[in-house]
Amino acid sequence: MSERAPNHRLVLTEQRRRSIGPDTEERTQRDLHLARAQGDAYGEAFEHLRASIASDSGERYCGDYQIGYAVGPAEGAYEWSASELVWLEPRNENLHVAVTVRDAGDGRFVPGLRVLVTLIDPRGRALGTHEHPMLWHPMLHHYGSNWKISASGLHSLRIEVEPPRFIRADPVNGSRLAAPTSVQFDAVNMNVGTG
Secondary structure: OOOOOOOOOOOOOHHHHHHHHHHHHHHHHHHHHHHHHHHHHHHHHHHHHHHHOOOEEEEEEEOOEEEEEEEEOOOOEEEEEOOEEEEEOOOOOOEEEEEEEEEOOOOOEOOOOEEEEEEEOOOOOEEEEEEEOEEOOOOOOEEEEEEOOOOOEEEEEEEEEEOOOOOOOOOOOOOOOOOOEEEEEEEEEEOOOOO
């Protein structure tokens, strides 16, 4: 089983145990076990992506989140055009930046976020900030976008995450994931057009 954030709150406190009763406690413990199994499966998929496709990748805990990235060649995708899906190959883009945002407590992918990514070139100049939409991916749902950069090299990658606005059905742990967060990864090896 993968390592969890040391301060995660996906636990039943003693006070909460007394208030919910033994039947609910048992069900909640089972639910947490299943959630962690989903997180482990997502983590395995991310590790596969990192090993097989990415030219560089990393992951870091940020409060209630576990934020990662993987960079590789620009990718095609289905996008909406009028009222139908159309497959579009990369136009001038030569790099794909994938961002994973996971619940630090159980490792599951967190949907419904606004994720902003800023690339900073080796000379410290920001190349731009783009919103990365959620990509429904056959192996690893993530937030991602294609970029055009002028040259390979070590860049910095700043990721900003706004909290999800979805309704939370978990009375024990549902009040988490409520604050914005950001993280910067430095010395990210970005190879133009290669995996």
